[in-house]
Amino acid sequence: MDPITLAVVGNALAGIAEEMSAALIRTAYSPNIKERRDRSSALFTPEGDLVAQAENIPVHLGAMPFSVRAALAAFPEWRPGDIAVLNAPFRGGAHLPDITFVAPAFNEGALIGFVAVRAHHADVGGMTPGSLPARATEIYQEGLRIPPVKLWREGELDEDILGLILANVRTPWEREGDLRAQRAAVETGIRRLAALAGKLGAEALFAAFRELMDHAERRMRAAIRAVPGGTYGFEDSLDEGVTVRLELEVRGEEIVLDFAGSSPQVDFPVNAPLSVTASATYFALKAVLDPELPPNAGAWRPVRIVAPEGTVVNAGPPAPVGGGNLELSQRIVDVVLGALAQALPGRVPAASQGTMNNLTIGGIDPETGEPYTFYETIGGGMGARPGKDGIDGIHTHMTNTLNTPVEALELAYPLRVERYELREGSGGRGRYRGGMGIRRDIRVLGHRAVVSLLADRRARGPWGLEGGEPGAPGEDFLIIDGKEKRIPSKGTVEVRPDGVISIHTPGGGGYGPPRSRPAGDSNVKM
Amino acid sequence: MSPEVLLGVDIGGTFTDFVWTEDGALRALKVPTTPAQEEGFLAGLARLPAGEIERIVHGTTVATNALLEGKWARTALITTAGFRDVLAIGRQNRPSLYDLTCDRPAPMVPREWRLEAPERLDSRGRVVRPLDEGAVREIARRIARGGIESVAVVLLFSFLNPAHERRVREILVEEGVQVPITLSSEILPEFREFERTSTTVMTAALRPVVERYLLRLSQALLSRGISAPLLVMQSNGGVAGTAEAARRAASLLLSGPAGGAIGAKRVGAVAGFANLITLDMGGTSADVALIEDGEIALTPEREVAGRPVRLPMVDVHTVGAGGGSIAWLDPGGGLRVGPRSAGSRPGPACCGRGGTEPTVTDAHLLLGHLPRERPLGGLPPLSVELAAEAIRGIAGALGLPLERAAWGILEVAEATMERAIRVISVERGHDPREFVLVAFGGAGPLHGASLARKLGIPRVLIPACAGVLSALGLVSADLVHTYVRSLVVPLTDVSPERVNDLLAAFRREAEGILKAEGVPEGARKYRPAVDLRYRGQAYELSVPLPDRPFSAEDLAELESGFHREHERLYGYAVPGEPVELVNLRLTAIGEAEAPALPRLRRGGSVEGALIERRPVYFGEGWRETPVYAREKLPPGAELRGPAVVEGRESTCLVPPGARASVDAYGNLILEV
DSSP states (O other): OOHHHHHHHHHHHHHHHHHHHHHHHHHOOSHHHHTSOOEEEEEEOTTSOEEEEOSOOGGGTTTHHHHHHHHHHHOSOOOTTOEEEEOOGGGTOSSTTEEEEEEEEEETTEEEEEEEEEEEOSOOOSSSTTSOOTTOSSGGGGOOOOOSEEEEETTEEOHHHHHHHHHTSSOHHHHHHHHHHHHHHHHHHHHHHHHHHHHHOHHHHHHHHHHHHHHHHHHHHHHHHTSOOEEEEEEEEOTTOOEEEEEEEEETTEEEEEOTTOOBOOSSSOOOOHHHHHHHHHHHHHHHHOTTOOOSGGGGTTEEEEOOTTBTTSOOTTOOOTTIIIIIHHHHHHHHHHHHHHHSTTSSOOOOOOOOOEEEEEEEOTTTOOEEEEEEOOOBOOOOBTTBOOOSSBOOTTOOOOOOOHHHHHHHSSEEEEEEEEOTTOSOOSSBOOOOOEEEEEEEOSSOEEEEEEOOOSSSOOOOBTTOOOOOOOEEEEEETTEEEEOOSEEEEEEOTTOEEEEEOOOOOOBSOGGGSOTTSOSSOO | OOSSEEEEEEEOSSEEEEEEEETTEEEEEEEEOOSSHHHHHHHHHHHSOOOOEEEEEEEOOHHHHHHHTTOOOOEEEEEETTOTTHHHHTTSOOSOSSOTTOOOOOOSSOGGGEEEEOOEEOTTSOEEEOOOHHHHHHHHHHHHHTTOOEEEEEOTTTTTOOHHHHHHHHHHHHTTOOSOEEEHHHHOOOSOHHHHHHHHHHHHHHHHHHHHHHHHHHHHHHHTTOOSOEEEEOTTSOEEEHHHHHHTGGGGTTHHHHHHHHHHHHHHHHHTOOOEEEEEEOSSOEEEEEEETTEEOEESOEEETTEEEOSOEEOOEEESOSTTEEEEEOTTSOEEEEEEEOTTTTOOGGGTSSOOSOBHHHHHHHTTSSOSSSOBTTBOOOOHHHHHHHHHHHHHHHTOOHHHHHHHHHHHHHHHHHHHHHHHTGGGTOOGGGSEEEEETTTHHHHHHHHHHHHTOOEEEEOTTGGGHHHHHHHHOOEEEEEEEEEEEEGGGOOHHHHHHHHHHHHHHHHHHHHHTTOOGGGEEEEEEEEEEETTOSOOEEEEOOSSOOOTTHHHHHHHHHHHHHHHHHSOOOTTSOEEEEEEEEEEEEOOOOOOOOOOOOOOOTGGGEEEEEEEEOSSOEEEEEEEEGGGOOTTOEEESSEEEEOSSOEEEEOTTOEEEEOTTSOEEEEO
């Protein structure tokens, strides 16, 4: 195919994926999708290979192909108007709140590809509101599992399946609105892909698919060639000792990432299905080797991931997985970055906060008498980079969702934010300083609330590099009448009326020895 | 010069453009822009014929430049205790997902000057913690001693109750602070603290810069005996007096693009088109915007230089595709164009000023779209050899003949612009096929027809005065002032008295300002509106209110209007779901009389306008193509593609199969 048409088609496909995401944002109901933008869209070949993906949430980067493969395995036959829906982590999903739509696109009666749209739903049932229970010991407690099912067949909604889903979630009306928005996004993608095929002809479209994947593969191979060959080991763990172990081997133009030796899966919700491990691995490789690499199936052909079944990086039933996507995914990134730092000194930053600080507060609003659930994630310190300080108070690596504005939060919930500030001195000292963590204090007003926290890097701070010191670990407190009491970073506490939850997120690791930092350039203050 | 002259002066990066009325006709002049913008302004003014000027309307990049160059005033920010870092943390997201070296723009106020006032209001605006006045006096003394040039005050929930912010200002003044003090409750009484802080800080930090500039300019005008009122173009597509413009300095950030959109709207109106998509393609970037039913699409918020500004602004989408955009091959061998640009130094390779990388302009020259070895619009002759040399590397690597590679550069640049147009149309619920594409800027008319075909747009308008379109927009613009206040209450709980009181207060303020700006009563128009949403949503939709006292009966109509708008934009509505009133808005307009555009009076013929015939490449291959001089084409002239129409400021490409005609005003209209 001529390179001009190829460049133009590549642009058009990326544009279609972006337009699908824009359609979802526009029509979604819940703030989690609309404001925090926790969603992704992608296009696939008729065989299920990823050809284009919108630049959305990194944790969905490598995971969408698993969904499409699972849908294709479940349904050998597809007709126009069919849409498969799934969230089951061991059958194409990541964690239960992420619901993925997969639908075929046709041109003149022939299958030309698939589109997929994933969105994080605010609740899919289970033992706590928000469906990310920190105390879950098996996946059955985390909510409704949807294996690939056709929710629409030839354009007809299966009311029975929809009814079953809605009967199992806490906010059925909102779910219905968001599912409808996902369908609108899917239809946007189908329409645009069909129009493109109509313009080019199906054969030319397939040729473009192949060439785009080959192009990404060439780019990735070129990037790997520049990495010195050899085997680089690294390991890191969550606070409870759950360990991710990696041997990263660079052989010519290929990379093998072997996670053998990682901890067996555990009975608390930090296990990662293979799709999450793939996402985290791809994120780290793309960020270090070629940030502009087009994320399609070709890019990952030279990459092989070995993750033994039954471990935390390739968990199976009945392991709970809510935090695998959120917390273990960050540790997997840290481990891949740690290995790459040995292969490419001077190219890799120190460890970032390494957690998303998932906070859920639920209770009965004393003014309205209605139950509420509030969920947010809190930024922290970015690891110092070779050549510059890490960014203060920011989301890093596998997430990039927005915060909830203090004024929006207080208008909607019986809560008051008493502090939202940077933790001075929390950035790891070094020639370049790690970014600072955040302190966020929230008072529960006039009622009892249940507060769940799912966070990490509380036992040890994120590591420094090249002589840089680690960032400060996070700390979490319950403050009652001015008295601070430490609370567990993974667990649930009941808070009395007017108690304050105080979350201190980790600082990023430092880079280079602190003594080489120029005098007068504070390593503590900003 | 006859009396009652209307003068528009638009200062851009390279040129300062003048447009004025003379004996009922429009005249234009271009002079080079000077680093101190008022110098170029005065130099041009000296070249205008003497006469009585009735009004000067000015478009300036002084605020934008100060922001981009980091030359804003030393500013202090006073926040609620516990929240001084809101400005630094932002929405805690990072600008790039995969680039580990990316940075957020530094806060405009460093931490040592982000000062905390002990106080707190709750989400109803009630005092939870009284203002600690002693602590504020301490802060005031620090500010007075510290060489601070401007102060911003942003306290939580001040949009519901501005008492604490006002008291802070009183104390600052009592303690001898003499610099401007900007309160968030006056600039942007809307919820979401980061966006409000960012906007208020930007306003405060730019205010002294804009104030000093406008003062210097006014004094210089006065010293030349010109006492006509000076008005300034704002980002919202309306103009304001100098006092209001300085007080709301951040509202000038998109002054230039706003002028261009109004100019396009004016030209579209006389050509008989009310639905327009504008494409302004210059040397480094392309700006696209949308006009529906003669109304310029505004956005309530956008980022400027990486920082959010929440003020109504022309919804301009900018992409890095311009005449100077550089073509390159990525590590996988894929062809890419931009966003890096050769700019004006060294400029495209064909200019012979040392540039060696291939640009969009080099591709056009190689394909015969631009004249070879003949000066063009004041530029020295362009060198095809240099252009070919620059493109050769890419052509070799792609295994393509030179002209295919050059054509490819144009195709890839157009793919970027096509996506930009889809963003402002399709992604906002508009069908581009129902619009006319207005292409201007130095490079716009070269791409207009081709882009229109890609998007299914049937018609392209190349304005006669494309080179001074922004300045033309200035003399056509109304005065516009906008007011907003967040309420965030269920629609069922809205008190009509409260709404009427607030609207009346907005109106009193607007009336005073419009009066001071010399707008006669009959020309003052008021457009109230409310922003509504379903409870729990994070986005609002604006729905207009009738311009009369609001009554309880209006609530039902308002609610159904909201459902309809939601259905239109988002594809569904949910009657029965609770609706919230988020913001109350008033747009006050002082209607200005736009000067008539000049009709083309010359005669002549198409044949008489022919400059030459030359081979021109159009994708399918080379075609022997007639080249016409735009200034010699008479009204009513009709051309069939392939053709090239060369104007003083830009060259228009009419591809094979398209038709072009010249209307009574000298606009080129392409049917593609």
